[in-house]
Amino acid sequence: MMLSSKVDYDLLREVEQFLYREARLADDRQYNDWESLWTDDGIYWVPANGADIDPETEMSIIYDNRSRIALRVRQFYTGKRFIVEPPSNLRRLVSNIELLESEGEEIKVASNVIIFDSATRGDSVWACSNLHTLRRVEGELKMAFKKVVLVNNDKALNTISFLI
């Protein structure tokens, strides 16, 4: 069902709370808690060179299946992932949250995110539009798909030393 004319405000509030929680866990580097938001078949995608490339034939900045998401998180916890030693200070704002589609147990959500990143190299601002597919698993919302389109992903980017 397309949610074009009438908004399900209860669902919208629940989705907002989910996205805010995800943002907080990422900003606070609570990696395990962040990982627990994923479904078992989750796909985490940060395309390069535009929003519409084919990740199966072209290079993406991140294109993780569920086991690679777990590896990413494990790497952060080794104490030797030098991009987080010391970690930069982060704070992100999530906005323009829009329910795009809600069919059965899956909900597609669009949002915009601005991230302020204070790192050794200097302070920088990252901006992206996100697309989440959320799925209800045993009553709880989980991420089955997350696509992060950085607005400057066609340019040279500094190291992304956090969960984006």
Added chain:
Amino acid sequence: MNEKNAASKWGELIHTDGVSGKLYNDPDIYQEELKKIWYTTWVYVGHESEVPNKNDFIMKSIGPEPVIMTRDRSGEINLLLNRCSHRGNQVCVKNKGNTKSFTCPYHSWTFATDGRLMGQAFPDGFKNADKTKLGLGRVTRVASYGGFVFGSFAETGPTLEEHLGGAKETIDRLLANSPSGEIEITAGYLQHRVAANWKLMVENETDGYHPGFVHASVFQAMDSRINELYGDKSTSLSRDYGNGHTEIDLRPEFRKRDEELSWFNTNASRLPDYVKQMQEKYGVEKAREIMIDGTPHVMIFPNLFIAEIQIFVIQPISESESIQHVTAIQFKGSPDINRRLRQQTMGSVGPAGFLLADDSEMYERNQLGLQAQQPAFTYNGRGDHRERLDDDGFLVGDSTDDLPSRGIWKHYKKMMEAQ
């Protein structure tokens, strides 16, 4: 400055076991490098497969300067400068595409994909102008080897093959791993910016001393056999081919393992189509040897790093900023291995890569550390007591030795001393 003074200046900055920190952060030295290295020697620009059709173009660079690589109407590859010969406007603002001509938007001069001036708006005004002299600027010499296209702004000097020298064989070795004998660059690039001098990257690419430490997080988090290739018990070699080209030759370790495709952290049963193609091309025995040896780990001075499964193109932006352009190597006609080549490349490199993000962190910390005045020199003497010649007469050392770094600086010094 006369030759003797130049020699003594660079001799003071570059010792046999270390170099002055200034070489990484002095803007005047950077400008001199552009002139004497980047705008003189052969620089890797792009791969022929990036412009497969007539009139294809793609934006590339030599140092900080943009270069349009085109395949013209006759099928030849050109390296053109993005500057209208009239008043200097950019004639191309798209990253890549196919076009019969480039038209300058300012006064509508039109250039063919080989750089010739085809037409000028209101042509009556150009009675005194020689159209043949008003084409787009171009990189003086263009040559390719194994599909890799290099350009040089120097009118004379060594040929590309002379410049590549012994490193030519490493490109042959890469191509031998493709059942078609060809590679393709078709997956698009990740562009990773680092706040560091370009030479920190050139040195790091064949520094076999760091992986066990900088990439410890990967070895700890996943089942990887990379670590053993770079330990102090490893039989891998570091090699200096001269002309600044260096390699970590991992073949001795792979031969000890005696397993096909262990270089790719996989095995023959996982890639049956590829293995069959290799056997059809080479026969079972020869295919087996090639699949044990794998692809090279070679840094072709000053900017092309072939890293087993991917290529890096190093672009300097200033004395303290560089871009690493990275993409997966694809073996023409082998889709099963190509998918894995892309997946592994995406995992390891780029701004969020499991490996390269940490390397880049090191470059940036080096750049900050090198701003300290003391000690004035770096140290790269590790293994200088065990340098030796291999059967081909190239200098080799253990895989964890600083031998590649010493080779790079020796060539650098020679280039910078030249008038």
